[in-house]
């Protein structure tokens with residue numbers, strides 16, 4: 023790599039490369055961590071959503087609005103959809119003919135991440151419960167599952183890491 027190619031971009035460079043305002047709700051790509059447990063994961067997912075132009079769908083559990091406000095280190099407000107009851111919300115998404123529901127999960131017959139094409143139509147990415155994964159009732163509503171291959175000893179990835187990788191892929195940025 024030549025020295026000029028390796029110059030690290032300054033905060034000013036980055037500011038001029040980014041949007042001046044937050045994106046409005048394109049309603050095209052929606053990350054749905056529907057069974058959140060840890061506030062840091064929601065903050066991380068919110069930043070990834072901003073980076074790829076996606077919205078975040080979350081249930082309004084008592085601690086969630088404050089956790090999102092605290093974890094939101096963005097300069098502009100992000101696009102958040104409040105779901106209410108998770109299964110009812112997901113069932114409604116399932117009935118929409120313009121929507122594909124993708125579940126990030128370690129599942130039989132899941133597509134490997136590298137084989138997942140970018141989202142062509144409105145897509146909801148369902149992320150599982152941070153301890154128990156996606157509940158069976160919700161698995162039944164998925165159009166497809168995607169698994170991120172792992173070669174280590176850990177059983178699964180952190181939900182925000184898994185969600186971020188799949189979001190980048192769905193957004194066509196990886």
Ligand SMILES: C[S@@+](CC[C@H](N)C(=O)[O-])C[C@H]1O[C@@H](n2cnc3c(N)ncnc32)[C@H](O)[C@@H]1O
Nearest residue numbers: 126127149150153155156169170178179181184
């Ligand atoms: C910590 S994992 C859930 C625990 C895991 N299902 C289990 O029972 O051991 C939380 C969520 O992160 C996502 N996830 C974690 N690792 C993943 C992987 N390798 N591929 C796809 N999704 C993953 C899934 O949405 C999963 O439900």
